Amino acid sequence: MIRVLVAKPGLDGHDRGAKVIARALRDAGMEVVYTGLHQSPEQVVDAALSEDVDVLALSILSGAHPTLVPRIMELVRQNHMDDVLILLGGIIPEDDVEDMVQAGVAKVFGPGTDTNDIVRFIRERVKDE
C-alpha cells in the first residue's frame, strides 16, 4: 500500500489544490494523510516520519518555497528519510524549478497538471508492497 502525506507548509490558506490531489491519490488506491493548513517544516517532517509515508507531496502557493523547501529537505536528511519521494506543487515560477530539484524535490507539478500524471509518476518511483 502506497502511503502519501499531502502537506501545506507555510502561511497561504488555499488548500483546494491539495485536496484535489489527495482525492485523486485516494481514488488511485493510495492512503493519503492530510494534515491541514499552516504547517511548519518541523510539523510536516514529523508527520511524514510518524506516518512512515513513501511520498511527501508539498503544496505551496505563498511564494515561500525558496525558504520552506530547503528547510524541509534539511530535516528530511537529519531524520534519515532518504527513501521518501518528495513532490512539490502549487505556484512555483519556472525559474525556481531547477533550484527545487537541486534541493531534493523529485518533480515539480504546476497548476493544470493532470492528476493521472502524478499518480503515474508515483507508481513508477515507489514500489508497492
Next chain:
Amino acid sequence: MKDLDDLKQGVFQGQKRAIARGLTWIEQGRQEGKLLAQQLFAHGGRAHVIGVTGSPGVGKSTLVNALTLHLRHEGYKVGILAVDPSSPFTGGAILGDRIRMQDSVMDPGVFMRSLASRGHLGGLSRATFGALTLLDAAGFDKILIETVGAGQSEVEIMQMAHTTMVVLAPGMGDDIQAIKAGILEIGQIFVVNKADRDGADHTVRSIRSMLGLTSEHPEWMPPIIKTVAEDGRGMEEVNQALFRHHQYLTEHGLLDRFRWTQTEHVIEQAVSDLGERLVRKARLENSWAKRVVAVGEGSADPDRVAEEIWRHTIQED
C-alpha cells in the same frame, strides 16, 4: 533498519523512526511484522489502553487532542492510533485525524499514527492489535485508539481497550435510541462533547435512562461527563474517570483477565500463522496437485488431507 532485532531495540528505546517503521511492517501483515508483534507482546502489558468511539462529527479527534494535552501535563507518555475508513472500491483512504491533533502531536512524549481500516469491519483495522502491542512495548503509558466512527458495529474496540469511552454530542437524542444496542453496552465512560451547545443536559438524561436498562457490570456505573474538547473543558473529569476505571479493573482482577484473553489471542494468531505457512509449503510440493484432484473427485476427504499435510510437514521441520 531492515533487521528485526535492530527494529526491536529501536522500539524499546522509543525511537520515532523505529516505531513508525515497525507499525508499517505490522500493517503490511508480512511475516516479519507478525514476528515483531509476537515478540514485543511479552514486553507490554503496562499501558492503559483507551478506546474512543462514537458517531462521525461528535468530536472524537478533538477530544483525543485535548485529552492528550492533559495527560502530557500529568506526565504520561501518550500513543495515539486513529483509524479511518478505506474505500471498498479502490482500497485508498484519506486519513484526516491529524488535522485536529496538531497541538499535541509535536510533543516528543506523543506518538500518533493514522491507520486505514483496509476492508476490516468493526471500526478498527486488522493491524490494531499488533500496533498497540508495539506502542505498549515502546513505553507509552496511555494508548488512545480512535475508531472509524461508523456507529453500531464498533464493538471490537472492547477486545482491544481496557476502557472504552463513547463520545456523543447534543442534538443526537434520537440517535441514541438508534445506537443504544451496540454502543451503550460497550461504553465504560460516556462523554457528551460540545456541551456548550443546547441540549447537552437532555443528552445526558437520555444516556442515563438508557443505562438504567443495561448494565453488564453492576459494580461499575459508567459516568457521564460533559466536555468542550475544543477548549479543554472537562478533561480533568475525563482523566479522573479513566483513573477510577483503571483502578476498578485492577481491584477486580479484570486487568489480569484481559491480559490472559489477549495472550490467548496472540497464541491463536501464531497457530493460524503456522497453519498458513504449512499451506504455503504444501502448495509448493509435487503432491499438491494430486491432493487437489483427489479431493475434487471425492476420493479423499479434505480433513484427512489436512492431517497428512500436517504430519508430513512437521516431519520435515
